[in-house]
Amino acid sequence: MSTLARKLLIAGNWKMNLNSAEASELADSIVNQVGTQMEVAVCICPTFTSLEAVSKRVVDSNIGLGAQNMHFENSGAFTGEISAEMLRHLFVSYVIIGHSERRDYFNEDDNLVNQKTIAALEASLKPIVCIGETLNERDSGQLESVIHRQLEGALLGVSPNHADQLVIAYEPVWAIGTGKTATPEDAESVHSFIRKLLSDILGIEAANKVRILYGGSMKPENAEALLSQKNIDGGLIGGASLKAHAFTSIVDSAIKLSS
Numbered sequence: 001m002s003t004l005a006r007k008l009l010i011a012g013n014w015k016m017n018l019n020s021a022e023a024s025e026l027a028d029s030i031v032n033q034v035g036t037q038m039e040v041a042v043c044i045c046p047t048f049t050s051l052e053a054v055s056k057r058v059v060d061s062n063i064g065l066g067a068q069n070m071h072f073e074n075s076g077a078f079t080g081e082i083s084a085e086m087l088r089h090l091f092v093s094y095v096i097i098g099h100s101e102r103r104d105y106f107n108e109d110d111n112l113v114n115q116k117t118i119a120a121l122e123a124s125l126k127p128i129v130c131i132g133e134t135l136n137e138r139d140s141g142q143l144e145s146v147i148h149r150q151l152e153g154a155l156l157g158v159s160p161n162h163a164d165q166l167v168i169a170y171e172p173v174w175a176i177g178t179g180k181t182a183t184p185e186d187a188e189s190v191h192s193f194i195r196k197l198l199s200d201i202l203g204i205e206a207a208n209k210v211r212i213l214y215g216g217s218m219k220p221e222n223a224e225a226l227l228s229q230k231n232i233d234g235g236l237i238g239g240a241s242l243k244a245h246a247f248t249s250i251v252d253s254a255i256k257l258s259s
Contacts, residue, residue: 006211008254009041009234012241023050027057029244035061040254043094055090066094072115084123095120099130100173110153121162128167129154135174151197160206168212169236175216184225187214191231220249
């Protein structure tokens with residue numbers, strides 16, 4: 001299990017699903033089931049159009065609100081974009097940055113991920129910075145070089161003083177939405193490697209404060225085994241976060257391990 005200094009974080013990425021009414025209903029269910037517990041950090045990340053509605057649902061609970069993306073500028077002529085200040089106005093506390101779908105479908109590179117990460121930290125948002133390899137990269141022995149490049153690029157210029165705010169999500173691209181999952185031992189091996197890289201980049205003390213989430217098809221059936229690993233500090237949950245019972249079951253597994 002993750003060291004006690006790092007509270008486990010279970011984050012739900014709802015992706016491009018649910019209108020504001022549906023999102024409010026799901027948020028209500030999650031709040032009712034796990035909204036008062038304090039052992040585990042929980043956040044849900046709806047679409048931009050549902051952020052305000054969901055914000056009102058979680059305001060008096062221990063459920064944090066996250067966004068799925070943001071622009072690195074504070075304001076300006078960036079049609080269709082959302083700034084950190086706009087997110088803060090809705091009481092957003094987390095923001096997903098550099099998700100593999102953003103990298104793949106919208107051509108986001110390490111430099112852009114870095115700009116967004118720094119902007120989020122400067123706005124007192126907690127960035128959930130996503131890194132991970134494709135199946136081809138894994139099979140061709142590039143896993144470590146890809147992880148190294150993405151992590152180093154994302155954290156360029158980031159101060160060790162921000163370690164408490166920083167979250168890294170390891171998402172093996174080949175396991176997202178496919179039903180495939182790295183074994184707990186395989187996942188731990190990569191998380192341990194990421195922790196070592198963080199030590200090289202930020203220093204050992206700061207590296208031990210950074211939470212590293214697993215983001216490759218975590219679900220109720222495998223959550224406990226994954227969360228039991230030393231360097232797995234939670235999960236970035238996709239499909240399972242759209243069903244209240246499945247999501248809260250994962251939270252319950254995290255609570256059990258934190259007790």
